[in-house]
Amino acid sequence: MPSVSKKGRAMPESPIRKLVPFAEQAKKDGKKIYHLNIGQPDIKTPKAALDAVKNNSLHILAYSHSAGFESFRKKLASYYAKHDITISQDDILITTGASEALVFTMGSITDPEDEIIVPEPFYANYYSFSTQSNIKVVPVISSIENDFALPAIAEFEKLITKKTKAILICNPGNPTGYLYSKSEIKALAKLAIRYDLFLISDEVYREFVYDGLEHYSVLEEKDLNEHAIIIDSVSKRYSMCGARIGCMVTKNKSVIETAMKFAQARLSPPTYAQIASEAALEAPDSYHEKTVAKYKQRRDLVIEKLSQHPDIKISVPKGAFYCIAQLPINDADHFCQWLLSDFSMNNETVMLAPASGFYSSPGQGTDQVRIAYVLNQKALKKATKILIKGLNTYRTKFESKTKSEN
Amino acid sequence: MPSVSKKGRAMPESPIRKLVPFAEQAKKDGKKIYHLNIGQPDIKTPKAALDAVKNNSLHILAYSHSAGFESFRKKLASYYAKHDITISQDDILITTGASEALVFTMGSITDPEDEIIVPEPFYANYYSFSTQSNIKVVPVISSIENDFALPAIAEFEKLITKKTKAILICNPGNPTGYLYSKSEIKALAKLAIRYDLFLISDEVYREFVYDGLEHYSVLEEKDLNEHAIIIDSVSKRYSMCGARIGCMVTKNKSVIETAMKFAQARLSPPTYAQIASEAALEAPDSYHEKTVAKYKQRRDLVIEKLSQHPDIKISVPKGAFYCIAQLPINDADHFCQWLLSDFSMNNETVMLAPASGFYSSPGQGTDQVRIAYVLNQKALKKATKILIKGLNTYRTKFESKTKSEN
CATH class of the missing domain: 3.90.1150.10 (Aspartate Aminotransferase, domain 1)
Structure with a gap:
């Protein structure tokens, strides 16, 4: 057998x-x-999203562009602009969930045995996608004693080897709920530049921030254009976990072009889910x-x-x-x-x-x-x-x- | 950079x-x-599929089971029974297109540097998914001189090494249109058993067979239960390329359980597309x-x-x-x-x-x-x-x- x-x-x-x-x-x-x-929210999906699918007039459920609907990517660029993230539709690749965005990102920047450093505890599937991609997760331990704040930069530096390709954070964090401060992101940005690493930031919970705090994205750091990759998803934002629509966003042209080859291989993201996700952007503030x-x-x-x-x-x-x-x-x-x-x-x-x-x-x-x-x-x-x-x-x-x- | x-x-x-x-x-x-x-058909998607999505009454677009809707898998088992393929819903894993079924299959049975033998010419993305999985495609050349029939078994044998994990065929074939005969499948089955290889058969065009010929699936070969893996998709069958719903089918429990771990990592296949795909099974003969x-x-x-x-x-x-x-x-x-x-x-x-x-x-x-x-x-x-x-x-x-x- x-x-x-x-x-x-x-x-x-x-x-x-x-x-x-x-x-x-x-x-x-x-x-x-x-x-x-x-993390399956009980919040209703925006009506605009549900209605767009109900009212669709497709007769043939055809492939879409491998990078996703152009109209959707244009609207997403406007969405990011509202969050002080200045990008164009060509910096966005629509994926089948944040999951696929992570797989494409890992595939585009790592080879077998390469390493990525991830503050621990981390979203369990980071480990799965790393295993799938034949790469190694190197954990840097954060502590409940200070609410899982960013470990000291020196702790990261101790772990950096020739094999290290990226640092991966989740901000705000699953499972910790920790929101990295602007100064923590800036410290990570400096580190990424100093060691020439990618800084991958999973920002699927961007809107879920409390106590008057503000989310600061890695793509707000102008010096980080070649290093920063955002992983995103509509799953939690619009209570649309079953859509399976996410995206990766980067201003690094080589990375997005490389990821596009992975995207072409799997042809296109799901069409109905893109219709819903594009319409969800119309949800009121x-x-x-x-x-x-x-x-x-x-x-x-x-x-x-x-x-x-x-x-x-x-x-x-x-x-x-x-x-x-x-x-x-x-x-x-x-x-x-x-x-x-x-x-x-x-x-x-x-x-x-x-x-x-x-x-x-x-x-x-x-x-x-x-x-x-x-x-x-x-x-x-x-x-x-x-x-x-x-x-x-x-x-x-x-x-x-x-x-x-x- | x-x-x-x-x-x-x-x-x-x-x-x-x-x-x-x-x-x-x-x-x-x-x-x-x-x-x-x-291969984007101009045929209309079955009305039952389109209507099921239009008439859905979801308020929260939630995750589904990682293996896909159980109701869908049960109906799929009946669909396969009509094609003389006797399986249960537990032998099926719903995937995001045949693409994901191939990635999960490769991930479940191969490690970096492993090899799979594929009759050439072959669906181009087999090469992409192999590259993504860090494995090597070993081509065995078929010829236009005999309409791309199965190469002689001796040609396969010449290529088998310790690294060979599987033979991958597309039946009927993209890009060749060749339909493997029952005796060709039996010859491959014997080969797979003799060398303890998996036989992966991409059967997404199962219904598209002409001149009174009949499709013979690898899963009709009873001795092949531990070796055979079917890759399938609704894309062409129901003109639903944009759904991104496929599946892998195998009676090898270790393989399906392993693939399930890849499936859990990406959470679930797209919900709307599953609704459409399940309903498509109601399309009349x-x-x-x-x-x-x-x-x-x-x-x-x-x-x-x-x-x-x-x-x-x-x-x-x-x-x-x-x-x-x-x-x-x-x-x-x-x-x-x-x-x-x-x-x-x-x-x-x-x-x-x-x-x-x-x-x-x-x-x-x-x-x-x-x-x-x-x-x-x-x-x-x-x-x-x-x-x-x-x-x-x-x-x-x-x-x-x-x-x-x-």
Whole structure:
């Protein structure tokens, strides 16, 4: 029997999805689950986007341009201009989700065994796409002690080798919710220029910023035109995760031309989804204002509720819709599974993402979970209550045992 | 300035699309172009598919299952059963086009420097996806002399090394239109088993078969359950190239589980396109009967018209909607460009795909073009007339010069 590849074996299972069988069993057993484990927003997609697809008049669902609709790219250039990012439609390549933008970026700038440095914890699929591209993720550890702020530049410098091709950040961050400051971006820009590295910035949560702070993009740094690559997506911005439309943006002509060859190979991004995504740009400003206000309330609620527990340490997110909570337990993977398989409160439970899946360094984050606050206030209140009850029950059941084992 | 990767530089430009600037200029100059260069059908998408999207009632365009809608996979299993392919929904992974199915397949079964053997000429993007996956395409040359039939098994055997992981065929073939016979598939199956190789079969043109012949799938070979992988797509079958929905099908559990990890990394295939593709399965049998009858007429017309020229050699395709024509010239790349930039007949010209892009062996196919007969009868009549006139004009202008140079 022919066998699968080493690469295939090395591909990580989704840390979020590996609990799915336990969740399915819990549902079969009649339990209600509050999903704090996945970044699927409950916000409605803009009406303009939904209507554009409903009202389309296509008779033949044909290929589009490999770089995506030109009309869409022109409108996107205007969108970026509003965010102080000055680019033209030719600097944009429409991709099938941010996922494809990452794969094209890695393919365009790295060869097997090359390295990219990524602040850890990081979006788990960065590791998957790196494995798929035969390159190595080199983590630089950020800490919950300072809300996962940018590690010291010296820490990056220690990790730079001849194989280092890029630094990859997520801003605001998934899973941390950390928003890099202008001075942090400027420090990274200087570093990228000094060592001639690409600076890849995943900015899919650009609009999700709280407390009057402002997002600062790598493409606002004028000296970084040849180094900066933005990864973007409509998934969270317009609650259109199922569209599978993203883009990569760079003013580096060689990179965009190279990425275009990857894009031509796969022919074109999905047509219906482009129609929806182009129309979503017509959503009024109030769409994001309302959405962000809602997420801010949710964030505040989660922080307030979990902070009441003396042994939960929580990093206050300034952006995106995730936060990392450090729990007074040893094995968050087991705790998350146990919540599904062995615990309930009035026949309800919560599903969380164990944070270990967001670290590539062994043994990191084993006492942390990622909480996606994508539920309404009422559900969040319930869910945090269940989480705290579950935590306390779990500790009495397992921690004494664990302690005696130590 | 940081530079692009070796891989990025090695990625081929689309052989079809590199003539696009010349076509754009010709259009600007007011010329009408008959497009015989690209497999974009002019057939209408099934109404059921278009209507399903128009009538969708989604309020949130959410992620789907990473393997695709379960309901869609179940219906697909029934579709395959009608084609004597016995599989379950768990043997299917819905992908973003056949392109992604190929990338996932290559990722699941090959590591850098591994080799796959592919009968040449082949679909140009096989080379792109192999380059993207850091693996090597090893061509085994088929010949226009016998309509691009399967090369002798001994020719494959000569090429098998320790690095060989798979044989990849396209059946019926793009660009050749060749339909492999049952005995050819059986010979390949024996070979795959003897050398423990995967046999990947791109069967996206399954329905497009003429002259009362029948398609025989690699998954009809019972002994091949662990070796066979089907690559499939709705693009041509339902004239839905812009959907970007395909799938990979295999009964090899390790392969499908491995591919699933690649699928989880990119989250899900596009939702709207899945809605359309699932509904397309409801298209009546008459949809394909009419479509195939139309393509048969077109094929017959192209063969008839081009066969009238004593120096054009044409392989009669038994499937798909392409054929390779061997022209009495030395440089088909230049001829195709010249047709756009320097030639017209009543201000009209044709666009062809030079066949050199479908060969990886240098110097092969330089006198061949691929013709996609995706236009109506009237347009095809005009286009073949222009092609013959262009060919004769080109020969008087260039071939005498070439001959004197020789």
